[in-house]
Amino acid sequence: MQDILNKIEEIRTRALAELAAVNTAQELETWRIKFLGTKGEIKNLKEFIAQAQGPDKKVVGQRVNPVNKEVEAAFAEKQTAIKASDVSANKDYIDVTEPGQRPQIGRTHVITHVTNELTDLFAKMGFTVAAGPEVEDEYHNFVALNIPQSHPARDPNDNFYLEGSGLTVQGLADTKTGTDTVSASKTSKTGTTSKTGTDTVSGSAVSPSNLNPEPRTLNPFSALNTQHSALLLRTQTSTVQIRVMETQKPPIRVVIPGKVYRPDTMDATHLPMFHQLEALVVDKNVTMVDLKSTILQFVHAYFGADTQVRFRPSFFPFTEPSAEVDVWFPDKNRWIELGGCGMVHPNVLKVLEKHGLNSEEYSGWAFGFGIDRIAMRKYAIPDIRMLIENDLRFLRQF
Ligand code: DAH
Numbered sequence: 001m002q003d004i005l006n007k008i009e010e011i012r013t014r015a016l017a018e019l020a021a022v023n024t025a026q027e028l029e030t031w032r033i034k035f036l037g038t039k040g041e042i043k044n045l046k047e048f049i050a051q052a053q054g055p056d057k058k059v060v061g062q063r064v065n066p067v068n069k070e071v072e073a074a075f076a077e078k079q080t081a082i083k084a085s086d087v088s089a090n091k092d093y094i095d096v097t098e099p100g101q102r103p104q105i106g107r108t109h110v111i112t113h114v115t116n117e118l119t120d121l122f123a124k125m126g127f128t129v130a131a132g133p134e135v136e137d138e139y140h141n142f143v144a145l146n147i148p149q150s151h152p153a154r155d156p157n158d159n160f161y162l163e164g165s166g167l168t169v170q171g172l173a174d175t176k177t178g179t180d181t182v183s184a185s186k187t188s189k190t191g192t193t194s195k196t197g198t199d200t201v202s203g204s205a206v207s208p209s210n211l212n213p214e215p216r217t218l219n220p221f222s223a224l225n226t227q228h229s230a231l232l233l234r235t236q237t238s239t240v241q242i243r244v245m246e247t248q249k250p251p252i253r254v255v256i257p258g259k260v261y262r263p264d265t266m267d268a269t270h271l272p273m274f275h276q277l278e279a280l281v282v283d284k285n286v287t288m289v290d291l292k293s294t295i296l297q298f299v300h301a302y303f304g305a306d307t308q309v310r311f312r313p314s315f316f317p318f319t320e321p322s323a324e325v326d327v328w329f330p331d332k333n334r335w336i337e338l339g340g341c342g343m344v345h346p347n348v349l350k351v352l353e354k355h356g357l358n359s360e361e362y363s364g365w366a367f368g369f370g371i372d373r374i375a376m377r378k379y380a381i382p383d384i385r386m387l388i389e390n391d392l393r394f395l396r397q398f
Helices: 002-020 025-036 045-051 055-089 110-124 184-190 239-247 288-303 346-355 371-378
Strands: 128-131 135-137 180-182 231-233 252-261 273-283 309-316 319-329 334-344 363-370
Touching: 002 025, 002 045, 002 055, 025 055, 045 055, 110 128, 110 252, 110 273, 110 288, 110 371, 128 239, 239 252, 239 273, 239 346, 273 288, 273 334, 273 371, 288 309, 288 319, 288 334, 288 363, 288 371, 309 334, 319 363, 334 346, 334 371, 363 371
Parallel strands: 128 252
Antiparallel strands: 128 180, 135 231, 252 273, 273 363, 309 319, 319 334, 334 363
């Protein structure tokens, strides 16, 4: 009798131990046949009841039935657990209640966004978009813009000149055309990258002491004058006015968005690299009325029809007369300067003679506005450094 009870306990212990070691549905089925199948060891326990005699029958029965129930319950539990783990391993299974994985969708930087808004707006007013190189020669950055050697803007401390002074930089001399002009809507999608020559430059900004101090003769109509001119990162997009007039005859009506570089100390309103939107209109009989009305239309369209605009007399070597444009922002309770403008100086228009035209028959107007400043006002960005910090929490807002 005790032997039988011991045997029952031995089978029970072994059945539970082997069940605990089961990990897969297949192993579970093997276990089931071995212990719970029609000839399984647990099912067979009933035979111990049959074999027992007299009152022993009851004692054995009282032991066999709970063991049977216990092992069956353990089996059911294991079956559920294995089903659950199998489901998650099944690749075809989609749990529609699971939170999804959001795809990371990129977006344009706020400066690109504003640049596109601006070029789209000017496209509606009949402007095309032009681009020029960010690495420039002194001819396009200064000379052709009527900025004489003596002008303080040419101070080496106010410019990023390239190492080698333009004499050793390869590739730029091959540049065929100075400008790419395409329709506004097309370019506004691809951003403001200049397409001419800049990729091939390997140079870094250097201190003025490295510069070749010798006077240089310039070929005014070459693309980038690597033989005779120092190269620098352009300080203004006005350079592209020249490149446009070199490659296009009037009537000209272009806007030029792009990066410009100045060795300014970084603070809440200054970066050593920032963006400008340049405009150039050249034709016969262009007057200051065209200049003022276009700027007024632009400001009213972009900042709102009630926005006040002010033109302040100013000086730029490449315009005569010149003015600065301020916009009144009631929330700031002050005028904020957008940039400079003016009637293109006759000396600048002389570049049209390349086409055999008499430049005196033409007149034009131009402006150069700060895109970063426009973006900061439009979207209430308090610090210009936020534009280059690459904080996604900031960038995702636009
Ligand atoms: N190039 C000037 C600057 O960077 C801005 C400017 C002023 C551009 C007057 C113009 C202009 O086209 O007509 O400060």
